[in-house]
Amino acid sequence: MKICMIGTGYVGLVSGSCFADLGNTVYCVDKDIKKINMLNSFQIPIYEPGLNEIVKKNYLAKRLIFTNNLKKAVISSDIIFICVGTPTSKNNKSADLQFVFKVAKEIASHINKFKIIVTKSTVPVSTGDKIEKIILKRKKRSLFEVASNPEFLREGEAIRDFRFPDRIIVGSDNKKVLRKLESLYEPLIKKGANFFSTNRRGAELIKYASNAFLATKISFINEIANLCEKTGVNVEDVSLGMGLDKRIGGRFLRAGPAYGGSCFPKDTKAITVTGDLYKTNLSIIKSVIKSNSDRKKLLVNRIKSILSNKIKNKKITFLGVTFKPNTDDMRESSSLLLIPYLNNNRAKVYYYDPSGFKKEFSRYKSVYFCDNLSKACNNSDLIIIHTEWDEFKTLDFKKISKNSKIKIFDMRNLYSHKKMKKNGYSYYSIGR
Ligand code: UDX
Numbered sequence: 001m002k003i004c005m006i007g008t009g010y011v012g013l014v015s016g017s018c019f020a021d022l023g024n025t026v027y028c029v030d031k032d033i034k035k036i037n038m039l040n041s042f043q044i045p046i047y048e049p050g051l052n053e054i055v056k057k058n059y060l061a062k063r064l065i066f067t068n069n070l071k072k073a074v075i076s077s078d079i080i081f082i083c084v085g086t087p088t089s090k091n092n093k094s095a096d097l098q099f100v101f102k103v104a105k106e107i108a109s110h111i112n113k114f115k116i117i118v119t120k121s122t123v124p125v126s127t128g129d130k131i132e133k134i135i136l137k138r139k140k141r142s143l144f145e146v147a148s149n150p151e152f153l154r155e156g157e158a159i160r161d162f163r164f165p166d167r168i169i170v171g172s173d174n175k176k177v178l179r180k181l182e183s184l185y186e187p188l189i190k191k192g193a194n195f196f197s198t199n200r201r202g203a204e205l206i207k208y209a210s211n212a213f214l215a216t217k218i219s220f221i222n223e224i225a226n227l228c229e230k231t232g233v234n235v236e237d238v239s240l241g242m243g244l245d246k247r248i249g250g251r252f253l254r255a256g257p258a259y260g261g262s263c264f265p266k267d268t269k270a271i272t273v274t275g276d277l278y279k280t281n282l283s284i285i286k287s288v289i290k291s292n293s294d295r296k297k298l299l300v301n302r303i304k305s306i307l308s309n310k311i312k313n314k315k316i317t318f319l320g321v322t323f324k325p326n327t328d329d330m331r332e333s334s335s336l337l338l339i340p341y342l343n344n345n346r347a348k349v350y351y352y353d354p355s356g357f358k359k360e361f362s363r364y365k366s367v368y369f370c371d372n373l374s375k376a377c378n379n380s381d382l383i384i385i386h387t388e389w390d391e392f393k394t395l396d397f398k399k400i401s402k403n404s405k406i407k408i409f410d411m412r413n414l415y416s417h418k419k420m421k422k423n424g425y426s427y428y429s430i431g432r
Contacts, residue, residue: 001184004029004077006070006103008039010046010158010262011120011151012083017051018162020058022187027065027073039066047328047355050159070103074110079184081120081149082107082131088266094273095124095266104131108138116177118149122207122267124274128171128200147172148200149181150207155261156326167194171203208274211267212285217252218259219291225255225431226298235431236413255431257386257411258295260323260332265292296337299411303342306407306428307382311345317380317401318351319373320387321358328355335386336360343367352376354389377401388412397425 004027005016012028020026030036038045042059044052058064067073074080084099100121107117117135119128132146148171153161165188170181178197182189189195198206225235235255243250259265268289275282307314323333330336335351342349343364351361352370361367370376373391377383377400385392385408393414397406407426408415420427 001025001079002077003027003079003081003184004073005081005083005120006030006073006107007083007085007099007121008035008066009083009085010048010155011153012081013039013044013046013055014048014051014153014158015081015083015120015151015162017054017058017064018159019184020061020063021054022184023063024184025063025065026058027067027077029067029070029073031068031070033068036066036068047326048158049156049326054159070106071110074107074115075112077115079116079118079180080107081118083120086121086123086266086270088269093269095122095270097123097127097130100127100131101134104134105138108135108144111135111139111143113143115144116147116180117144118147118181119204120149120151122150122211122263122270123148123204124208124270125201125204127204145172145174145177146200147174147177147181148203150203152207152210155329156324163188164191165193167196169203169206170195170197171200171206172197173199208267208271211263212271212282212288214252215259215264215268215292216284216288218254218256218264219288219295221253221255222258222295222430223291228431233431238431255413257299257334257338257430258292260334262329262331265289265332296334299334299338300341302428303338303382303384303409306409306426311342311347314347314381315379316342316347316349317376317383318349318353319376319383319385319392320389321351321353321361322355322387325354325387325389330358330360333387338384338386339367340364350376350380353387354391374400379403380406382407382409384408385410385412385414388414398423 002025003019005012006029008028008030016026016028042056044055082100082103084103086095086097089096128146128148135144150169168185172178182195185195221239224238228235239253242248243253268285272282272286318335321335323329339349339361343366349367350370352373357369380401397408410429413429417432
């Protein structure tokens, strides 16, 4: 099939190259010519394991075409996926749909025969109706259908999540559209992926409801972790014990510093705006948002108490600053609150992250990037394991810090309390 992905960000580039890998001809369109030129010389702007290889293979096979010529891509494709960003608006709550609507107008102007237009970007319920109205102003109804096909790709695992999805969700009332999309996904369905169709608004809401529920699970276990710390219970036992109930499930029950990333924070806010719009108060999700934000303040207090409230001039090391491992993404990472706070309270913060230097910290005078782990930990007063990169899982802390009184705050529970105590470390963790 000939398809086009509009937007070569995280969703468009990953989905586009994976669709090409299924044998389709895929136009990946972006208005940013610099980005297109980078892609045409195999400079991939996002950090996603396995993406370079899959892009190169399909580009050389001429199944993957990077262009800023939207007209040519639309005319040459049967299915057009809208994959542009839907960031949180300036009001810091609703989804900003300006790019989606702009692209809808551009697509409309180039429709020359029947096209299926599919929103893959995460868009609030009824956005598909609005796109339909925009196109209808410019083209007759028989020339297009608008459907929803949200993505469920996790950063760092996106290619695997595309290839082996738990489910493919498609929203449309048009049988022809459903058949077309089902045949596009046929290779994955054959390998066991569930193909689930509903109406367009249903697919839009499934995406938000799924992310809001996952965020709820995380905030739930983070609050239980607080209670565990007060009652001498190991939160990992609670997660395991709960997870054995198939109705609960063990995944997304790992206590940590707070959820971050480009999706949970923005999607939880956006769905509460949809709720308010339809006069339905989504109080649970609102409390999840507050709980996650309060948690970062709680962690600051934990750090202060570990250092007996003496932060000034202390050397504090962050191992990992990204919101999760195997990505360079800093969006909504809890380090973006923790590190500036410590800097403003006169600590000297050194950070090492396998994904490299972070511009987010460049304006803070006593925050230093170290390009190797030992330099970051040398003579540190407190080592904070913030992100669970693999290389942080088997460290000899005395050796790398050269400080026999080193304190370790393991925000991802990578180490066993018993072993750390036996090695004489002052070891702190989450919910244990
Ligand atoms: C998420 C959804 O999982 C994915 O389906 C959607 O398409 C995009 O948003 P992503 O944001 O890439 O994916 O990361 P994810 O792995 O879901 O983690 C999100 C945040 O939750 C991270 O900060 C992570 O550290 C945290 N998390 C996750 C926990 O604290 N505990 C867990 O058990 C799982």
